[in-house]
Amino acid sequence: MDPLTIKSVLVIGPSGNVGRSTIKALLDEKFDVTGLSRTSSQATLPSGVRHVKSDYSEASLREIFKGQDAVISTISSIVVGDALASQKAIINAAIAAGVKVFFPSEYGIDTSDRSASTYVPFLADKIEIMDYLKANEDKISWTALVTGSMFDWGLNIPGFGGWNLSTHSATIFDGGNIPYEATNLDQVGRGIAKCLKNPGLTRNQYVYVNSFTITQNEVLKALEKNMKEGFTVSQGSVEQLWKEGASQVKAGEPLGVLSMLSGAIYGKGNLAHFSSTRGLWNDRLNLPQESLGEFLGEYLAKNV
Template sequence: MASPIKNVIVIGAGGNTGPSIVNSLLASGFTVSILARESSTSTFPAGLAVHRTDYSPASLLSAFNGQDAVVSVITTFSTSQQKVVIDAAAEAGVKRFLPSEYGLDTSRADAIEEAPPVVMKRDAVERLRSKEGQGMSWTAVCVGIYFDWALELGFMGWSIPTRSATIYNGGTSSYSATNLARIGEAVSAVLLHPAETANQYVYVHSFAVTQQRVLAALEASTGAKFAVTEAQSEELKKEGLAALEKGDEAVGLMKTVGAAVYGPKGLFDFGGRAEEWMKVLGLEEENLEEVVGKIVKKVDGKV
């Protein structure tokens, strides 16, 4: 059965995940448009309608008129703005709203304790729950960490150029990791399966890994022994919380999220839930070694 969702507007399409989502939606046959701030200088694929907004209710209603779905990929520290966006989408008759999740499992009670900034993501889902009676459903897509993005840029303890790594808690904690292209595929798949994904959290990944597995793949791909620094996730969490208290949101978010990835509570370990959801969505696991090999070649080509 064809999906009742055809027209999709993407918010925050100029960020890290936006391009992969837009490209996947287009490849899947959706009619895509963009919602961007009036001051935004981001560029988007030719031919797409770009709706400029000051986030006033009137401008949002105008942009959402005729849209079947809203996909939000705005940054974590802008997610508090989703409330007015959600309200406008419901009023405009939008059928499905995907809030800016795309990370750890914020449905868990301990998510906010481990990574306080995600409280804004939780608040957005609660707002969406309140709109279910108005005919607008929602799907929160959890993807774990952005694997290729983080590895290429040297985040999350990895440094391909220096052949070094920081390994937390022995590197044995399992976590879900997702490449940027897979995030786009997941969003498209959700909108192609609206009945199965309505009003719930959906879990996907490219693969489930540990730091030790990634380290082995890096060493095999580079042919080099990496210099390893041992560390504890609890110390990383303390550093992140201290940064947040000082108002350094970017550093605080990166460190608290990193601690949650490698920590013992498994906030990024989706386990069998991701496997089951990917069967529903028609997605297959990717090959870690192949992905790492491509990233190593790309990074080494820049050195």
């Protein structure tokens, strides 16, 4: 029996991409679940979840966090605004309320490598929050879930990572044989829930999980097989992809960060192939890996 037992869990940003999957997985694992939204939020949550709202003042958060064992931040990293940086005040309130474990809004590129912000600028905010948590780990434990590319999230954005499912076209970068980690949103949620089931193992750790390790060529083959149609394929270079994004960001176009992110996923900085460098936690957490072909079959039937 783990001496640190987690029963009550509060999710910040419960109706977002990661938030929805997290709520689902926590309910499946029978946690007592609360979702926290901004006062202005129009979010609606599934039954079985307590929904509270806050102006995010420290006093309000402290009150709401009382009695919670864990706080999971799935706060947005949308590049305009300071949502990621606001986690510092959230952590202070969690400490004051006696919360045992805090999950910062990570779920992507491996920020344990401090060079990550060179390749994707908004990761500087994530690294700063990790530094803050490490400096305060005698007061609150943390777990940073690293998931690489959010696979199904990316497929929904035409052009992201070179994929366009509606026009059956793809750009393959540097030959398409670069392995990278990809994790579906539901697997991210399950990863969070499994970490909370094993708090002694996962406290103060970067935890590396995925759905599958894949290459672009494997994805292309699986897409063509499932869609029963060939794709129009063009070739690109990772360096060019990343540089185009960096130039856009420099010119004040925040969405250029999506190309920088894709470049990082396809190998720039070597930040998204952690199964070979850090090792996966899937087995330790009893979190099965998924099959690319099976997943795409189900995903395409529902979404395309």
